Amino acid sequence: DFKSALDEVKPAFGAAINTLEMCRLNGMLNCGERHAHIQRTVMTFVEQVRKSERTPLLTCLLEGPGGSGKTALAATIGIESGFPFIKIVSAENMIGLQESTKCGMITKVFEDAYKSPLSIIILDDIERLLEFVDIGPRFSNVILQTILVLLKRSPPKGRKLLVIGTSSLVRVLESMSLLDAFNVHLNVPQLKPADMKQVLKELNVFNPADIDNAVTALDEEIPIKRLLMLIEMAAQGGDEGANVYKGDHKIELAHFFEIVGDHIVFRN
Amino acid sequence: DFKSALDEVKPAFGAAINTLEMCRLNGMLNCGERHAHIQRTVMTFVEQVRKSERTPLLTCLLEGPGGSGKTALAATIGIESGFPFIKIVSAENMIGLQESTKCGMITKVFEDAYKSPLSIIILDDIERLLEFVDIGPRFSNVILQTILVLLKRSPPKGRKLLVIGTSSLVRVLESMSLLDAFNVHLNVPQLKPADMKQVLKELNVFNPADIDNAVTALDEEIPIKRLLMLIEMAAQGGDEGANVYKGDHKIELAHFFEIVGDHIVFRN
Amino acid sequence: DFKSALDEVKPAFGAAINTLEMCRLNGMLNCGERHAHIQRTVMTFVEQVRKSERTPLLTCLLEGPGGSGKTALAATIGIESGFPFIKIVSAENMIGLQESTKCGMITKVFEDAYKSPLSIIILDDIERLLEFVDIGPRFSNVILQTILVLLKRSPPKGRKLLVIGTSSLVRVLESMSLLDAFNVHLNVPQLKPADMKQVLKELNVFNPADIDNAVTALDEEIPIKRLLMLIEMAAQGGDEGANVYKGDHKIELAHFFEIVGDHIVFRN
Amino acid sequence: DFKSALDEVKPAFGAAINTLEMCRLNGMLNCGERHAHIQRTVMTFVEQVRKSERTPLLTCLLEGPGGSGKTALAATIGIESGFPFIKIVSAENMIGLQESTKCGMITKVFEDAYKSPLSIIILDDIERLLEFVDIGPRFSNVILQTILVLLKRSPPKGRKLLVIGTSSLVRVLESMSLLDAFNVHLNVPQLKPADMKQVLKELNVFNPADIDNAVTALDEEIPIKRLLMLIEMAAQGGDEGANVYKGDHKIELAHFFEIVGDHIVFRN
Amino acid sequence: DFKSALDEVKPAFGAAINTLEMCRLNGMLNCGERHAHIQRTVMTFVEQVRKSERTPLLTCLLEGPGGSGKTALAATIGIESGFPFIKIVSAENMIGLQESTKCGMITKVFEDAYKSPLSIIILDDIERLLEFVDIGPRFSNVILQTILVLLKRSPPKGRKLLVIGTSSLVRVLESMSLLDAFNVHLNVPQLKPADMKQVLKELNVFNPADIDNAVTALDEEIPIKRLLMLIEMAAQGGDEGANVYKGDHKIELAHFFEIVGDHIVFRN
Amino acid sequence: DFKSALDEVKPAFGAAINTLEMCRLNGMLNCGERHAHIQRTVMTFVEQVRKSERTPLLTCLLEGPGGSGKTALAATIGIESGFPFIKIVSAENMIGLQESTKCGMITKVFEDAYKSPLSIIILDDIERLLEFVDIGPRFSNVILQTILVLLKRSPPKGRKLLVIGTSSLVRVLESMSLLDAFNVHLNVPQLKPADMKQVLKELNVFNPADIDNAVTALDEEIPIKRLLMLIEMAAQGGDEGANVYKGDHKIELAHFFEIVGDHIVFRN
Ligand SMILES: Nc1ncnc2c1ncn2[C@@H]1O[C@H](COP(=O)(O)OP(=O)(O)OP(=O)(O)O)[C@@H](O)[C@H]1O
Ligand SMILES: Nc1ncnc2c1ncn2[C@@H]1O[C@H](COP(=O)(O)OP(=O)(O)OP(=O)(O)O)[C@@H](O)[C@H]1O
Ligand SMILES: Nc1ncnc2c1ncn2[C@@H]1O[C@H](COP(=O)(O)OP(=O)(O)OP(=O)(O)O)[C@@H](O)[C@H]1O
Ligand SMILES: Nc1ncnc2c1ncn2[C@@H]1O[C@H](COP(=O)(O)OP(=O)(O)OP(=O)(O)O)[C@@H](O)[C@H]1O
Ligand SMILES: Nc1ncnc2c1ncn2[C@@H]1O[C@H](COP(=O)(O)OP(=O)(O)OP(=O)(O)O)[C@@H](O)[C@H]1O
Ligand SMILES: Nc1ncnc2c1ncn2[C@@H]1O[C@H](COP(=O)(O)OP(=O)(O)OP(=O)(O)O)[C@@H](O)[C@H]1O
Ligand SMILES: [Mg+2]
Ligand SMILES: [Mg+2]
Ligand SMILES: [Mg+2]
Ligand SMILES: [Mg+2]
Ligand SMILES: [Mg+2]
Ligand SMILES: [Mg+2]
Structure with missing residues (x-):
């Protein structure tokens, strides 16, 4: 069922946008200047990836407290980019699968992206992808190592990729060297x-x-x-x-x- | 025997109510105003799920000391809701099964619920579902991750779901990020x-x-x-x-x- | 050899009594008032299970230092109860078996008991059933979870069950939530x-x-x-x-x- | 797919240089005297391996903070050496493979090198090869032991080998006895x-x-x-x-x- | 090879004595009064097992520093007892076997003993049987539990058994509840x-x-x-x-x- | 490939000496009186094993800092002994093999030695044989237990064996009871x-x-x-x-x- 699992992930543009829309079901409201600034900044990265020949890969982490709107923001950027390949990698589609199957699925998304000239991959709720729990702590090192390597591996010549990660546990990601694996990280705050x-x-x-x-x-x-x-x-x-x-x-x-x-x- | 295990869980409405009635064998007594207030509050959530188009998923935890009446309360709410799909997920039906089989059973209950317009799922004694023991501590991370994701995954369009969890170990659930995965939590107290x-x-x-x-x-x-x-x-x-x-x-x-x-x- | 293992456990009334008699080979001596009071108390529980319609399940732990006479006491109560189903679950019959086989055997004993109107199950030397050792500490969580659930699961309608556990490690059982899983616990002391x-x-x-x-x-x-x-x-x-x-x-x-x-x- | 994995590693001289060029895509800039001194020193080792009959094996670690240019430096030395066998061992080509497969691949690279009179092997980002993560910490001891032994095993008579490792976690390597397994280690600094x-x-x-x-x-x-x-x-x-x-x-x-x-x- | 492993253990009286003689190759010397007193005491236990109808099982641990003569003493007692079944259980005959095979072998020795009216089993160097190492510490819990149960299980009616254990790590045995599982323990000292x-x-x-x-x-x-x-x-x-x-x-x-x-x- | 692995270890006298010569490629230099004294002492043990009927087994550990010449010294003694069976057990020939295969190989070397009247076995770099790493610490307990037992097991009648171990981690060996398993240990120092x-x-x-x-x-x-x-x-x-x-x-x-x-x- 690895096979059938992969099928679900197959990039189908319309379906991808539908999935992204699901992340902001009741529409986007104006959450104040700080949220707006983050959105503008990430849109700059979208442009840098689109235009610069020296930036084949740019990786950016949105981190902040639970429910602060990280996933909705990442989905919005994906939708607005207009890139031909946009994919959200989420634990919701991998419930109960084995570590190695999950690794295969994540790697497959990157390899699909390498075939498109311009791509965005959203790694949503990285702690959930890693099966992280603070008691122990425990997590899947196999998935972690896969993500660590994929975040640094350049796409082949002529292909460009923007990776947007989201997480509520920035301190945990730091102790896993995951924070340093992103080029940039931005804090999505609570509302004042x-x-x-x-x-x-x-x-x-x-x-x-x-x-x-x-x-x-x-x-x-x-x-x-x-x-x-x-x-x-x-x-x-x-x-x-x-x-x-x-x-x-x-x-x-x-x-x-x-x-x-x-x-x-x-x-x- | 995964198959046959699943058969036991198959939603059969009458059977479900019988199972719920087993949780309050000698009937319900008036346990004072605090218990009554909790019951009223959760019944409000039942109404919100029934009526609101903006609440496809509501999750609520009943926590409190052992024997304080959490399961009996959850069962009573399930019975009084009149929802077409009501299911209690309990370790009693999973004795000796493997982690992955248990995950499959839990996921199956949610996927069955997604087929009904209005559903209630009771996750009874979450620490037992997780095979938790304080020495170590040890527990099934596979089951935990499954529950963490299911508690946040929206049902498909037009389906609505209320999840009621029960637990005597609220501090443990907190350190597993399970507490924050519920929208609301209520304390079921001992008697004064x-x-x-x-x-x-x-x-x-x-x-x-x-x-x-x-x-x-x-x-x-x-x-x-x-x-x-x-x-x-x-x-x-x-x-x-x-x-x-x-x-x-x-x-x-x-x-x-x-x-x-x-x-x-x-x-x- | 799970099969053959189970055969050894099959309830055969005469055999069961013989096994119980083995636990007090040289007969029972008067060990003083404290021992006598414990015996009288547990005999009250035997009567409560026999007569009350509101007590389908009663669970009672005999704990105390090694060699204080817990097993002999439990066996004596079993013999004197006159119940049609009496079974001692002991590590001696499970040497070298795998955790899952042991779980299956323990569960089988409970399910056999559910078929008898009145039953007593003795869980002898619970720390040994759990393969407990203080270094680590280590134990079988699979067996522990099985026992935790069985101790709380009600027999079907009309069947009644008294469970008597014995243990020398009451503090360990407490930290495993096993102590709270028993309705009552009694301390079997050394001799003064x-x-x-x-x-x-x-x-x-x-x-x-x-x-x-x-x-x-x-x-x-x-x-x-x-x-x-x-x-x-x-x-x-x-x-x-x-x-x-x-x-x-x-x-x-x-x-x-x-x-x-x-x-x-x-x-x- | 171990087989096919190995095929990817097969030494093909032109391909090897292409891979090395990928490590310094936008060319090399002058990073100041300290970088230059390191490069000169390692080039001396290249000469020692080329000429001395008493140095069949020389091992050298480039360590320093993330992004300080270690990999680019190692690749440059490999390219400039003109040795007939140059190979970079990198986690990028081993995503999702099992520990034993990775060990087989690493060992194969050394055994291929033993067939060439003069070889350079770059062990890039050793912590990634080891699947290291600081939480725990966890890593593959199988891969570690393989590298520890390979770093000390002499090539057969008449074959000479320079191993260049890179790492950002020199303290971790030290506590794994990996630092002492290298003959020399050089710190690649940040820019002043x-x-x-x-x-x-x-x-x-x-x-x-x-x-x-x-x-x-x-x-x-x-x-x-x-x-x-x-x-x-x-x-x-x-x-x-x-x-x-x-x-x-x-x-x-x-x-x-x-x-x-x-x-x-x-x-x- | 479990089968063939068991064959080696088959009780063959002459062979057993030869094995015991190997434990004191150069003969026994007079090591002073303390050693002599221990030997006399254990010989009393031999007599008690031989004669008393109330002692079907007696278990005795010889503990003391490495090389103090525990094994030689146990072997001497075995030889001098004249019992028809004498068996030494030693790690030397189990090198590289799996835990479960070792358990099977140990249990087999006890079950063979149960067939003889009078038996002595020497559990030599218990920490080695348990694969104990102080780092961790680690040991085989499966073997430990097997020994814990066998040390308390009575032989069938009419059969009598003396178990002599040896160990240099009495504190470790204590923390494993192994010390309390023996009826008696004696300290074999160094020479003054x-x-x-x-x-x-x-x-x-x-x-x-x-x-x-x-x-x-x-x-x-x-x-x-x-x-x-x-x-x-x-x-x-x-x-x-x-x-x-x-x-x-x-x-x-x-x-x-x-x-x-x-x-x-x-x-x- | 266990089989083929064993073939590599087969004792072939000439080959064995060649392997030993590889450990001191550029010849032996005079390293001062302390080194000379160690060499003389171990040669005495060679003579004791050769001549005494009361010493079927003598075990000696050479320990000291990395690169102090332990392996070269052990190889030299082996060569100079003139014993018919000399074997070096080294991690270099076991790269990537499984624990159980390694155990089988080590045991095979001892059993081969038991067939020769006079043998020397060099256990080189014991920490590498044990796959030891200080983080954790981790190591192969299966291999450790195998070595612990082999170091104490007497060869059959008429066969005599000298075991020389080398290690840079004497404190680790001590905490594994490995130090006490050797009859003698000698410190090979750095140069003054x-x-x-x-x-x-x-x-x-x-x-x-x-x-x-x-x-x-x-x-x-x-x-x-x-x-x-x-x-x-x-x-x-x-x-x-x-x-x-x-x-x-x-x-x-x-x-x-x-x-x-x-x-x-x-x-x-
Ligand atoms: N700007 C916004 N306008 C309207 N609704 C929003 C906005 N941002 C987020 N939401 C809504 O708030 C809820 C939480 O947002 P979202 O899931 O993006 O947060 P999150 O930070 O990803 O949370 P978590 O940490 O749980 O992953 C969602 O229902 C989402 O639709
Ligand atoms: N309001 C009530 N009236 C009468 N009986 C009740 C009431 N609430 C609970 N009980 C009874 O009390 C007992 C314990 O209740 P219940 O199992 O619901 O508690 P709990 O908090 O779920 O316990 P646990 O922590 O062990 O899961 C049951 O026998 C139940 O039937
Ligand atoms: N009242 C009694 N009269 C005579 N003998 C007794 C009595 N109680 C216990 N014994 C004997 O004492 C010994 C120890 O008793 P028993 O095995 O019941 O103790 P225990 O508390 O279960 O010990 P453990 O902690 O080792 O399981 C047995 O041989 C038993 O027959
Ligand atoms: N001397 C240089 N001139 C120009 N670009 C350089 C130079 N050194 C490194 N770079 C570039 O800087 C980036 C980081 O260099 P490199 O990957 O070698 O660093 P690193 O120390 O190996 O990093 P990491 O710790 O992440 O492995 C690369 O894009 C590389 O091409
Ligand atoms: N009384 C004795 N007379 C002569 N030799 C003895 C005597 N006791 C022991 N020995 C010899 O001393 C050596 C160590 O004795 P033994 O193996 O019995 O000690 P141990 O306490 O079992 O050691 P370990 O702790 O290593 O198992 C053996 O070679 C044994 O033959
Ligand atoms: N007496 C000597 N004369 C000349 N060369 C020597 C002498 N002793 C050792 N060497 C050389 O020094 C180097 C290190 O020696 P060796 O490998 O024996 O040390 P070691 O203590 O075993 O090191 P390690 O701790 O790494 O195993 C080898 O190249 C060896 O040939
Ligand atoms: Mg989110
Ligand atoms: Mg409950
Ligand atoms: Mg008992
Ligand atoms: Mg690098
Ligand atoms: Mg001994
Ligand atoms: Mg050496």
Whole structure:
């Protein structure tokens, strides 16, 4: 079933974009200047790979706390690059496979990319690809060594490749020499109050006058994922949740406070 | 025997409910406001999954000390949800199977769920699914990685899934990144004196006048499981144990004190 | 040879009792009030399982120092229960077998028990079943997980089961979550001077006038096994050892002191 | 596929030189006196192996920080030696192979070399050949032992061999007894300001008047790899990046400062 | 070759005694009162097993420093017992065999013994049987568990068995619960000056007048093995070494001192 | 290929001596009194094995820093013994073989030796035979146990065996109980200034008047291997390196100092 596993990974352009779109299901919101700067920077790398003859390979790591939007960002860049080969390597397609099968699949993606003049490979959630767990710690050294070598191996003459990795465990990657294997690494942060207000304004689920107040109920920094989940829960309170997003009515501040403050429900 | 193992797991609605009923054999008693609040909260999640188009996947962990009623609670929610697909994943059905077989079974349950519009999966006693033991510590990393990925993988378009996990080892789950893989976690507590009195009143095995006194013999906090076991032992003292529950006669306070205070019988 | 191994375990009632009798070859002596209280308590559990409809499963651990009489006690309870299915699970019948074979055998015993209305299973010397050794420490996690799950799995409707475990390493069992998996645990102690006198009186191998003196030569606490071994060695001193037990003549105090005090022979 | 793997390694002189040229794609620049001295020293070893009858085997390690030019230096020496057998052993050609296959390939290279009167073997990035990772740490002891023995085994009479190793982890190699297995080891350093100016002058991408200023923006010591990457990024800023290297126009100091100072882009 | 391995172990009485004789090639010398007391004590155990009906199994460990004469002592007792089944279990006959094969061989020896009315099994150099090494530490847990169980398993009715173990690592055996698995353990010591004089007198290789002086050159305590080796080396000094033992001439004190005091030759 | 591997080890007397001569390719020089004393001592052991009837087995370890001449010394003793069976067991002939194959080969050498009346086995570089690495540490316990047993097993009647081991890691061997498994161990030291002068005089590559001066440039203690390597490098400086050893001209002191003092070339 290695064979059939590989088939799933076969580059089929339309399918690839669909997979990338799945990573940002409800669309992209403006998360503030820091997120925007990261996106612009990586787009520069896209251009460098496209144009420079001296850059056959560029590797870039997006790291930051869980739920801060790394995968959505990488997917967006892939979509906007317009490169003919774009591929996301994710543990979701490799559940239960053996280490060596996973290595074969990852290597296959790189070798497919070497056949295209311009390629982007997204190594999503590298700690999951490595089967990492902090107790021990344990991980697949076979997969690690494969990635370490692939991140430094130049594509053949005339082919160019941009690799974008994502990870929430930058310190772990560092102790594995994986951090140094990337040319560049960028930190994707949690949202600060100003960023949250931006997001809430764009979502339009509170009365504009309530937004500043709503944000005071939240921690100083939270990931975009958590902000969206809290709003979603608060949106269930009314008569018909779906209407909130359509603008039919707004989330009540008091109800939002109740949900955020419920001490038996702990965070994520 | 992987095949035959899978057959046992095949979703058959009636059978599923029977299995859930087995988790609360002697019925559910009122365990006080904290238990009730948890139950209400998780029922909100059931509604959110049923109604919201933006929540294809919601994951929630019930954690707390051994015997505090987590599995009974999860089973009750499953039964009350009325969802067409409800499945409990438990180590009891996987005794002696190999890691990879267990992974296959767990993955199969999720893939079956993806075929139903609304599903609940209960991952019961996650530390047992992971074959965890504190010496070492050791556990199955293959199973852990499978669960970590499944807890984040969205069901296909139009399918919605609520995952309820239970565990007594929340600190261990945290160090495995499993805690952060759940959207929400709730603590199911031991009973406090007021909760115990509530339970004893409902059981009606003491003279009402004795209940306050009986509770003073117990620790400040005990799990529901232990309270029920002590009553059961005390009920053996009389002529015919079964009659106590039928109300024929009551447990003698002195006899109850003797059992609770027996120093050679240690707790559980 | 898994097959043939299983055959040896097949429940054959008479054979089972014979095996239990082997655990107390030279008969049971009165070891004092503490031993008697433990025996009475476990007999109560036998009655609870027999009569209560709310106790399909009761699990009880006998723990205490090596040679304190745990196995003999468990065997005695099994014999006296009169239950139709009684089985001792012991490492002696599994020498050199593989972990998975052992798991299969242990599980088979439980599944056989589920077919009988009333059953007792003795898990003897749990650390040996687990292949435990303190260096490392190492043990079979596969067997441990099997036992952890079996200790909590309810028999099918209408079947009732009492599990009695024995172990000298209660702290180890605790760190494996095995202690909490038992409903009750009881400590089987070493003998104190009063208990030793009781035993010596019953054995009738000293002149009654010598018993108090003989006991002063011994440590404050020793297991029954060691007391019997020392007497056995002292009994070799005379013309014909066997006669001592028949009452033909008594052990000389001086000879007893010499054996107990021999500094090159260390204890067990 | 061991067989086919070996085929890839077959010594074919022209191909070998092509592989070596790949290690210094954009040509060699003057990196200052320290780099030059190392190159002269290793060329002396080349001569010693060529001429001395008492030196059938000489082994030399180039160690230094990541990106300091070790591989490019080793490749250059190989090319300039004019020896009939030159081979680079690199993890890039062994991705995903098993330890024993890798050992077979490495041993095969040495045995091929023993058939040539004069040979150079480059063991590139020894930590990668060993599948080393600092967590644990883990590595392939089978491959390590193979290399330890091969580094000390004399070629047959009349055959002479120079082994050049490269590594960024000299402390690790030391604790593996690998450092002592080499006759000589040389440190390939990062560039100091004077060296950087030399490189920038030769590249001719800044106005000569700007070079001293440009260097002040950089750390006291950086590897050649990083200097080249920063220039490459800065070269993208203008109308047409490629022209900078052709001398059409120069990098603006301000633009260079901006790139070097961008705090969200971390180093490599 | 498990089969053929077992054949070598088949009990053939004459062969067994020959093997035991090999353990004390040059005959037994009087090593002083402490050695004599141990021998007498173990002979008492031989009698107890022979006569008592209450002692089907007795297990006894001889422990002490390397070369102190444990194996020679065990062999001597075996020979002198006159029991119909005597078997030495030694790592020398199991070189390179797999753990499970070794377990099978050890178990086979016990099962053969169970067929004889009176048996002695010598488990020689238990740490070697266990493949123990202090780094790690590592050892075969499979073999350890096999021995732990066999040391406690009673022979069938009417069969009696004395097990004699030897070991130089009593602390290690203790931490493996192996020490407690023996009924008795005895310490076989190094020789003290008085013991050495006894041995030298019996050997008659010095002038009687030189013996006291010779002993002053030695450490306060040395094992019998080392004393014999030093004498053997000193015996080479003269015209014809062999004559010393035949009494033709004596070892020169000065020559003995030179050998004992040679600082480049370290001890064993 | 176990079979074919064994064939390589087959004792063929001429071949054996050739292999030993390979260990001292450029002849033996006088390394001073300490080396000479060791050689004389081990030759005494050769005589003891040859003549004494009480010494069927003698085992001796040569330990000391890397390159101090242990292997050359062992080879020389083997050659000079004139014994009919001499065999060197070295990792060089076992590259890439599996542990069990290596064990089989080592055991085969001992069993071949048991067929010869007088034998010498050299276990060269024991840490390499054991696949030892200090990280972990790791090594082959199977090979270690094999060697531990073989070092103590007596050859059959009438056969005599001298085992000479070499190692640079005496502390490691001690912690493996390997040191105590040898009857004797001798330390082969580095050269002191007086020894170096002796070697330089015999080599005749300096003007006699320069020798004292040359030695001042060196460390207080260096192994013979390093001294010879430094001279070899210095010999390359002149017009024609080979002439130095033929006495055509001498090494210039200044050139020697330059090589010894080159700070970028680190030691071995
Ligand atoms: N800019 C954005 N606008 C709207 N939604 C976003 C944005 N960025 C992320 N999200 C949403 O937030 C959630 C988390 O984002 P994403 O999965 O990219 O985070 P992550 O950093 O990759 O998380 P993890 O660490 O778990 O991999 C997703 O549902 C995603 O669709
Ligand atoms: N509300 C309740 N009313 C009556 N019985 C209950 C209630 N909650 C739990 N029980 C009973 O208490 C016992 C323990 O409950 P349960 O198994 O759900 O606890 P748990 O927290 O899952 O324990 P564990 O940590 O061992 O998995 C069961 O017998 C269950 O039927
Ligand atoms: N009450 C008793 N009367 C007479 N003999 C007894 C009694 N209890 C135990 N013995 C004997 O003492 C010895 C040790 O008892 P037993 O094996 O039951 O102890 P244990 O606690 O199970 O030991 P271990 O920790 O080694 O498993 C056995 O020979 C047994 O027959
Ligand atoms: N002297 C030089 N002139 C021009 N480019 C060089 C020079 N030395 C190295 N480079 C270039 O710098 C980059 C890094 O060099 P190289 O790969 O040799 O470094 P390294 O020390 O082997 O790195 P690593 O530690 O990652 O193996 C390569 O692109 C190489 O072509
Ligand atoms: N009483 C004795 N008289 C003469 N020789 C003896 C005596 N005891 C032991 N020896 C000899 O001393 C040597 C070491 O004895 P033995 O092998 O029994 O010691 P050990 O304690 O078993 O050593 P190890 O710890 O290495 O197993 C043997 O050669 C043996 O023949
Ligand atoms: N007495 C000597 N005269 C001349 N050359 C010698 C002498 N002793 C050793 N050598 C040479 O020195 C070098 C190192 O010697 P050898 O290999 O015996 O050392 P070693 O201690 O075994 O080293 P290692 O620890 O690496 O195994 C070899 O080239 C050997 O030929
Ligand atoms: Mg992500
Ligand atoms: Mg539960
Ligand atoms: Mg017992
Ligand atoms: Mg390199
Ligand atoms: Mg011995
Ligand atoms: Mg050597």
